[in-house]
Structure formats: structure tokens, C-alpha cells
Amino acid sequence: MSKNLLITGASSGIGKAVALEFAKRDGSKNHLILVARNQTKLELVAEEARKLGAEVTTLTADLGKTAEIAKVFTALEKNFPTLDLVFNNAGLGFVKESYMLGDDEVEQIIDVNVKGMILVGKKAAAIMVKQGHGHIIFTSSLAGYVLLPKWSVYCASKWGITAFANVLRQEVLKFGVKVTTVHPGPVKTEFFDSNKANVDLSASEKSMPAIPVGDVSAAIYGIAYTDKKRIFCPPSLSVAAEAFRLFPKFMEKMFAKLVK
Ligand SMILES: NC(=O)c1ccc[n+]([C@@H]2O[C@H](COP(=O)([O-])OP(=O)(O)OC[C@H]3O[C@@H](n4cnc5c(N)ncnc54)[C@H](OP(=O)(O)O)[C@@H]3O)[C@@H](O)[C@H]2O)c1
Numbered sequence: 072m073s074k075n076l077l078i079t080g081a082s083s084g085i086g087k088a089v090a091l092e093f094a095k096r097d098g099s100k101n102h103l104i105l106v107a108r109n110q111t112k113l114e115l116v117a118e119e120a121r122k123l124g125a126e127v128t129t130l131t132a133d134l135g136k137t138a139e140i141a142k143v144f145t146a147l148e149k150n151f152p153t154l155d156l157v158f159n160n161a162g163l164g165f166v167k168e169s170y171m172l173g174d175d176e177v178e179q180i181i182d183v184n185v186k187g188m189i190l191v192g193k194k195a196a197a198i199m200v201k202q203g204h205g206h207i208i209f210t211s212s213l214a215g216y217v218l219l220p221k222w223s224v225y226c227a228s229k230w231g232i233t234a235f236a237n238v239l240r241q242e243v244l245k246f247g248v249k250v251t252t253v254h255p256g257p258v259k260t261e262f263f264d265s266n267k268a269n270v271d272l273s274a275s276e277k278s279m280p281a282i283p284v285g286d287v288s289a290a291i292y293g294i295a296y297t298d299k300k301r302i303f304c305p306p307s308l309s310v311a312a313e314a315f316r317l318f319p320k321f322m323e324k325m326f327a328k329l330v331k
Pocket residue numbers: 079080081082083084085086106107108109110112132133134135160161162163164183210211212213254255256257258259260261262263267
């Protein structure tokens with residue numbers, strides 16, 4: 072029987088790459104359930120994944136809205152007997168000083184990156200605890216470990232979701248359910264488009280170059296269904312995260328230099 076994989080934020084970037092990675096590697100062994108707001112972009116990803124052999128269902132939803140998340144789970148419970156893997160990934164960021172952020176921008180980051188991910192995570196966990204297996208993978212960020220000027224609310228969201236995932240892991244372990252957090256540094260995706268986060272990556276390009284999205288999707292495929300607690304992309308960033316914990320003052324200065 073094929074495995075059912077829910078992937079949020081599947082219309083572009085890391086979510087899209089993960090959908091295509093599972094389609095490419097496993098073909099018809101997976102039924103991919105792809106969620107995002109943009110139906111046209113989701114259908115394009117679905118078409119590509121179907122060509123690679125995967126079965127695909129698309130669900131359009133704004134994951135910043137509680138009622139729309141509930142609808143996604145109603146559809147899941149109605150149509151799929153199991154939920155084997157959830158890539159809880161949809162997210163966004165606006166990058167500017169805290170005092171320059173609009174109230175609506177703060178609200179969007181918190182609604183999608185924190186509230187939305189928590190609701191998806193806990194609803195998926197309820198299904199998986201009942202069925203006695205499953206894996207939930209959360210896209211956090213390097214910003215879930217370090218602090219960067221201009222990224223205050225984004226950092227808060229990613230520290231928050233990392234904390235949630237780490238507690239959830241302890242709660243569901245005894246039911247055979249696994250939880251992993253993924254911590255990428257800069258990745259070449261639409262996240263940095265001028266109509267989205269609008270970040271100039273050139274300041275950090277030398278010390279922390281943006282990696283291709285395929286590196287992240289390959290890493291995520293590699294840890295699916297394992298009990299890996301967290302991964303950094305690239306793996307060398309674990310050193311930066313640990314250094315930040317041990318030498319916060321020094322590392323704060325270093326990271327501040329990376330942000331223009
Ligand atoms: N790129 C990086 O450097 C980087 C680094 C670390 C962590 N991350 C994290 O990686 C995740 C994916 O980002 P990405 O880089 O792939 O960016 P992206 O290309 O902009 O993709 C973001 C995805 O999230 C979806 N999304 C955003 N708001 C949504 C909402 N309200 N409801 C439903 N879906 C929503 C988007 O779909 P629609 O617009 O169609 O809704 C899109 O599919 C995010 O959690 C981000 O914080 C990214």
C-alpha cells in the first residue's frame with residue numbers, strides 16, 4: 072500500500088522540491104497531498120510529480136487560518152486511512168527592523184509560522200498517535216537557533232516552533248511517532264523574492280552562501296522515517312548553532328555583520 076505524505080508549502084521552494092524528491096525516488100509508493108494557497112502553482116507541481124509516478128492530491132488552504140487547517144484535516148481523515156509523513160513547512164518572513172514591521176506582517180509570520188505549524192503538528196500527531204506510527208518533520212531554520220538583527224519576529228517564530236517540536240517529540244515517542252526539526256541556512260527559493268522577504272543575500276554570500284534547494288530536499292528524503300531529532304542544511308551549520316549557544320556575545324556580533 073502506498074504511503075500518504077502531507078506536504079505544506081508545496082507550491083514553491085523547499086516544499087515543492089521535497090514533493091518532487093519523493094516522487095522521483097519512490098514513484099507510486101507515495102500518495103502526495105500537497106497544500107498551499109496558490110492552486111495554479113500547486114497543480115503545476117502535482118503534474119510534475121504525477122509524471123514521476125506519484126499519486127497526488129492538491130488541497131488549497133491558507134494555513135494562517137484555523138478554519139482552513141481544520142478543513143484540510145477533515146479532508147485527510149475522510150479520504151486517507153493513514154497519515155505516514157507530514158512535512159510541516161509552509162512559512163514566510165519579512166525582514167526589517169522590528170519597529171519597521173507592519174502589524175499585518177507580524178500577524179502573518181506568527182499566524183503561519185507558529186500558529187499554523189502548531190495546529191498542523193498537533194492534528195497530525197493526534198492521527199499518528201492513534202495509528203501508532205508516523206513522522207512529522209518541521210521546517211525551522213538556522214534562525215531557530217541564532218539571533219539576527221532585522222529577523223526578530225522570524226527568529227521568534229522559528230525558536231517558537233523549534234520548542235514546540237522538541238516537546239511534541241517527547242510526548243509522542245512512546246506511540247511510535249517521530250519528530251524532526253530541519254534548520255536550513257539561506258536556500259535559493261522564492262522566499263527571498265522582492266515581493267516576499269525582500270532580502271539582499273549578498274552580505275552573507277561569502278561566509279554563508281545560499282544553497283540549492285535540491286540539497287535540502289535530498290537531506291529531508293534521507294532522514295524520512297528515521298528518529299533523527301534535527302538536521303542542519305548544510306550540516307556544517309550545526310557548528311555555528313553550537314557556537315551561538317556557547318559564545319552568544321561573540322556570535323551575535325558575527326551574525327550582525329551578515330545582515331546589511
Ligand atoms: N529559503 C530559505 O533560505 C529558508 C531558510 C530557512 C528556513 N526556511 C523555511 O522554509 C520554509 C519554506 O520556505 P521556502 O524557502 O521554500 O519559501 P517559498 O519558496 O516562499 O515557499 C513558501 C511556501 O509556503 C507557502 N505558504 C506561505 N504562506 C502560506 C499560507 N498562509 N498558507 C499556506 N501556505 C503558505 C507558499 O505557498 P502559497 O504562497 O501558494 O500559499 C509556498 O509554497 C518556510 O517555513 C521558511 O521559513 C527557508
